[in-house]
Amino acid sequence: MKYYIIAGERSGDLHAANLMKELKIQDPAAEFRCWGGDMMQAAGGDLVRHYKEMAFMGFLEAAANTFKIVQFLRQCKADILAYRPDVIILVDYAGFNLRIAKFAKEQGLKVFYYISPKIWAWNQGRVHTIKKLVDRMFVILPFEEEFYGKFDYKVDYIGNPIVDTVRNHQPGSDFIQRNQLSNKPIVAVLPGSRKQEIESILFIMLSVLPAFRDYQFVVAAVSNLNQSYYENFNRDANIKIVYDQTYDLLANAQAALVTSGTATLETALFNVPQVVCYTTSLISYWIGRAVIKVPYISLVNLIAGKPVVTELIQNELTGRNIITELKKILTNEHFIQQQKAGYQEIREKLGEANSAAKAAELMVKYLQNPISADVKG
Incomplete structure (x- = not known):
């Protein structure tokens, strides 16, 4: 056919x-x-x-x-x-x-x-x-x-096909060496795959680096966008950029900053604590507020039916707020375990795919x- x-x-x-x-x-x-x-x-x-x-x-x-x-x-x-x-x-x-x-x-x-x-x-x-x-x-x-x-x-x-892709992924054992990363714990940064998303969000995500010098921030880039495009965001020694290796990155990450979308569910299925980030043009945001009928924007919270992960949306997406929430998922063991318990509930809801x-x-x-x-x- x-x-x-x-x-x-x-x-x-x-x-x-x-x-x-x-x-x-x-x-x-x-x-x-x-x-x-x-x-x-x-x-x-x-x-x-x-x-x-x-x-x-x-x-x-x-x-x-x-x-x-x-x-x-x-x-x-x-x-x-x-x-x-x-x-x-x-x-x-x-x-x-x-x-x-x-x-x-x-x-x-x-x-x-x-x-x-x-x-x-x-x-x-x-x-x-x-x-x-x-x-x-x-x-x-x-x-x-x-x-x-x-x-x-x-x-x-x-x-859900994401269950299959995460389950079938075989992490590369040489991810750290292959990408010349340091031994510092990794904060994965997933800014999306579309220019509009990246330009709106990535600078804000990376603005918090001075507060986390004991960590390295690794950006999940996609090869369909030019490498020189990403280099505009690479303004600090603690920033590394890897291409088409999102799952290997999540398999090695301690925490993640994630643009709302499919990546929030992928991050949850890798059991990585996350902060969800989203911003768009002011007009698009106000139109969205007028028509959106659900209480959350991340798939994680939508599937769970409750706030498992923190969502920083539009005016809430500031460097100060990212610092506050990122510290929680890096250092607050009670908060980390609470988020991971929510992830387990999601796995049970999704079941085998x-x-x-x-x-x-x-x-x-x-x-x-x-x-x-x-x-x-």
């Missing part, structure tokens, strides 16, 4: 690539055309456009790039028509992907959604659009099945038996 897969960011590239590998097992004749990244291409996808060209963060940033997004949509639609896939698989990335879903249904194409957009956090009315446009939804957070159930929409909970394999098996079954795929509630 022919699969057209669209992912709009780095984490989506990873999860889509793992799904593609499992689809090949279930469907040895599978062919893939995709919008995504290097990992999807390495998994056998014919890459149309790289996600780094489409990584717009926040309401204001997306609005400023409206013309470019419209161009991408036109290209994507034309490419889908030329390819005529058996199914379009959308991976998160709601703003773009829901427009493609509408187009696909108009063309009579089957639409699967792998990793639900976070409509439970804001614009919950989109669930009605999803019910009309998406043939099957595959969700990765425990509470999402219940959320969709309230709208009489049956989804498949397949476990094998999510890509489960999703691939279900997808092929639904494609081979369309009647079962049409039963949504």
Whole structure:
């Protein structure tokens, strides 16, 4: 069968690539055309456009790039028509992907959604659009099945793929030597993978170095951004930058400063105490405050249903506050153990995953038996 897969960011590239590998097992004749990244291409996808060209963060940033997004949509639609896939698989990335879903249904194409957009956090009315446009939804957070159930929409909970990627990771024993790190304890700094995130947050994260001279701060960088770009932030001997080694970094870290997103859950599954940091443009922040319907921004706290990790958001993200919270997770044993106990509760909620394999098996079954795929509630 022919699969057209669209992912709009780095984490989506990873999860889509793992799904593609499992689809090949279930469907040895599978062919893939995709919008995504290097990992999807390495998994056998014919890459149309790289996600780094489409990584717009926040309401204001997306609005400023409206013309470019419209161009991408036109290209994507034309490419889908030329390819005529058996199914379009959308991976998160709601703003773009829901427009493609509408187009696909108009063309009579089957639409699967792998990793639900976070409509439970804001614009919950989109669930009605999803019910009309998406043939099957595959969700990765425990509470999402219940959320969709309230709208009489049956989804498949397949476990969380991050559980698989963390469990399967084999840490390199030479991480310290390979990256010429010192023997000082490591504070991992995870600023995200998009320029808008990094430029807003990384300088603030690293401003606290003078208060932690007994530690080395190691920044998790991504190779799809130019190395010279990161060097703008490398203004202290206690700062080290490593590329595409986030999991090895977390396996060696004593604590972490983490931009809100998938990385907060990854850090929790590595059992590393963390402070969650987030800031965006003022306009995007106030729009977000008006529409967001959940009490937390980190996946850790959302899954736990309570504040397991401290979230420093917008005006709260200051050097002084980072120092206060980072000292707690480095030196306050009671606070550290309390956070790790919360992590254990999250592991129990997530359970065993094998999510890509489960999703691939279900997808092929639904494609081979369309009647079962049409039963949504």
